[in-house]
Amino acid sequence: xxxxxxxxxxxxxxxxxxxxxxxxxxxxxxxxxxxxxxxxxxxxxxxxxxxxxxxxxxxxxxxxxxxxxxxxxxxxxxxxxxxxxxxxxxxxxxxxxxxxxxxxxxxxxxxxxxxxxxxxxxxxxxxxxxxxxxxxxxxxxxxxxxxxxxxxxxxxxxxxxxxxxxxxxxxx
Amino acid sequence: xxxxxxxxxxxxxxxxxxxxxxxxxxxxxxxxxxxxxxxxxxxxxxxxxxxxxxxxxxxxxxxxxxxxxxxxxxxxxxxxxxxxxxxxxxxxxxxxxxxxxxxxxxxxxxxxxxxxxxxxxxxxxxxxxxxxxxxxxxxxxxxxxxxxxxxxxxxxxxxxxxxxxxxxxxxxxxxxxxxxxxxxxxxxxxxxxxxxxxxxxxxxxxxxxxxxxxxxxxxxxxxxxxxxxxxxxxxxxxxxxxxxxxxxxxxxxxxxxxxxxxxxxxxxxxxxxxxxxxxxxxx
Numbered sequence: 331x332x333x334x335x336x337x338x339x340x341x342x343x344x345x346x347x348x349x350x351x352x353x354x355x356x357x358x359x360x361x362x363x364x365x366x367x368x369x370x371x372x373x374x375x376x377x378x379x380x381x382x383x384x385x386x387x388x389x390x391x392x393x394x395x396x397x398x399x400x401x402x403x404x405x406x407x408x409x410x411x412x413x414x415x416x417x418x419x420x421x422x423x424x425x426x427x428x429x430x431x432x433x434x435x436x437x438x439x440x441x442x443x444x445x446x447x448x449x450x451x452x453x454x455x456x457x458x459x460x461x462x463x464x465x466x467x468x469x470x471x472x473x474x475x476x477x478x479x480x481x482x483x484x485x486x487x488x489x490x491x492x493x494x495x496x497x498x499x500x501x502x
Numbered sequence: 503x504x505x506x507x508x509x510x511x512x513x514x515x516x517x518x519x520x521x522x523x524x525x526x527x528x529x530x531x532x533x534x535x536x537x538x539x540x541x542x543x544x545x546x547x548x549x550x551x552x553x554x555x556x557x558x559x560x561x562x563x564x565x566x567x568x569x570x571x572x573x574x575x576x577x578x579x580x581x582x583x584x585x586x587x588x589x590x591x592x593x594x595x596x597x598x599x600x601x602x603x604x605x606x607x608x609x610x611x612x613x614x615x616x617x618x619x620x621x622x623x624x625x626x627x628x629x630x631x632x633x634x635x636x637x638x639x640x641x642x643x644x645x646x647x648x649x650x651x652x653x654x655x656x657x658x659x660x661x662x663x664x665x666x667x668x669x670x671x672x673x674x675x676x677x678x679x680x681x682x683x684x685x686x687x688x689x690x691x692x693x694x695x696x697x698x699x700x701x702x703x704x705x706x707x708x709x710x711x712x713x714x715x716x717x718x719x720x721x722x723x724x725x726x727x728x729x730x731x732x733x734x735x736x737x738x739x740x741x742x743x744x745x746x747x748x749x750x751x752x753x754x755x756x757x758x759x760x761x762x763x764x765x766x767x768x769x770x771x772x773x774x775x776x777x778x779x780x781x782x783x784x785x
C-alpha cells in the first residue's frame with residue numbers, strides 16, 4: 331500500500347511535468363492538445379472509494395487549470411471522469427472485480443486497456459468541449475474535436491504505458 | 503433515521519459529484535465576462551515563471567523566423583521614415599495642446615510566454631507587467647496586426663485576452679472607406695474572423711483589406727488586420743457580413759507590442775459619460 335502511494339505521487343509529478351513541459355506545447359494543427367495527465371486518474375488503484383477518487387481528480391484538474399489558464403474546465407471534467415470510472419470499468423470487465431483486481435496493462439492485457447482508454451478519453455474530451463463551446467448547434471464540431479483529441483490522447487497514453495511496461499509475458 | 507443514513511451512504515458518490523460540479527460550474531460561468539475573466543486568470547507567479555523557462559527554451563527554435571520578421575518590419579519602418587513628409591514648422595519643445603497627440607502612442611515590447619489557440623477562450627501571457635508600464639485595457643499588436651487586449655497584470659507578467667476569444671471585438675473598417683463594422687471570432691479556425699454590421703449600401707468586394715478604425719481606445723487607426731474572402735449579403739438583414747482571413751498567425755506569436763495610449767483615460771471617461779447618457783434615455 332505504501333509502495334502504491336509513492337508510485338502514484340511519482341506518476342502524478344511525472345505526468346504533470348510531461349503535460350506542462352511538452353504536451354501543452356504541441357498544439358497540433360491549432361486544434362488538439364492531448365490531455366495525457368488524465369492517465370493519472372485512470373491508473374489510480376481500484377481500491378480507492380469514489381468520493382476520494384473525485385477529490386484527487388479535482389486536485390489534478392485544478393493543477394492543470396493553473397498552467398493552461400482555463401477556467402476550472404479541466405477540474406470539472408476530471409471530477410466527472412472520476413465519477414464515471416467505476417461504471418466504465420464495470421462495462422468493459424468480464425471478470426469479477428474483487429480486491430485483487432488491478433488496473434494495469436500487465437494484468438488486463440492490450441484489448442482491455444485500449445477499450446478503457448478510448449471510452450475514458452472520449453468521455454473526458456466530450457464533456458470538455460461541450461462545456462467549453464456550450465453551443466448545441468456546433469454538436470458535430472464538438473464530436474469531431476472530441477474524437478480527434480481523444481484519439482491522440484489514447485495513442486500518447488499507449489506509448490507511455492508501453493514505455494514503462496515491466497517485463498513478464500504480454501497478454502494480447 | 504437509519505434509512506436516511508443508508509440512502510446517503512448508497513448515493514454518497516453521486517451527492518459529492520453534484521456538489522463538486524455545481525461549485526465548479528458556478529465558478530466557470532460566473533467568470534466568463536470580459537472583466538471577470540481577469541480575476542480567474544490572475545497572472546500567477548509560480549506557473550508563469552515555469553512557463554517563461556519553457557518559452558526561453560522554445561525561443562531558440564524560432565530565432566530564424568523571428569529575425570526574418572524583424573528585418574521585414576524594419577524595412578517597412580525605414581520606408582515610412584524616408585517617405586514621410588518633412589514637418590515644415592519646427593516642433594515646440596513644450597509639446598502641449600494639439601501637438602501632444604504626436605506622441606500619443608508608445609509601444610512596450612514584450613515576449614509571449616504562454617499562448618493557446620485551441621480553446622474558444624484563448625489567453626496570452628507576456629513577460630511584462632506593471633513594473634514596465636503594462637496596465638489593464640491596453641491594446642496589444644505585433645507586426646502583422648492586432649493581437650488582443652490586456653485584461654490583468656501583476657508586477658512582472660500580464661494576461662492578454664487574445665483576439666481568438668468568443669468575447670473579443672475589434673472595431674474595423676474597409677481600407678479607403680469610412681464605413682466600419684465589428685470584427686469578431688466564431689471560435690473555430692484561428693485564421694478566419696467575421697466582419698459584421700457593414701451597412702448594405704457600401705460596396706465591399708472580395709480581396710479588400712480590413713484595417714482598424716481607431717474608434718476604440720485600444721488600437722490606433724490604420725493597422726492592417728486581414729483580407730475579405732467571402733461576402734454574405736442576406737436580403738432580410740439590414741447589415742451585411744463578410745469573412746476575413748487574418749494576417750496574424752496566432753499559433754506562432756513570439757514578440758508583441760503593448761500600446762500605451764496617452765489619451766486612453768480621456769477617451770474612456772467620455773465613453774462612460776456616453777453610457778450613462780444612454781442609460782438615462784432608456785429610463
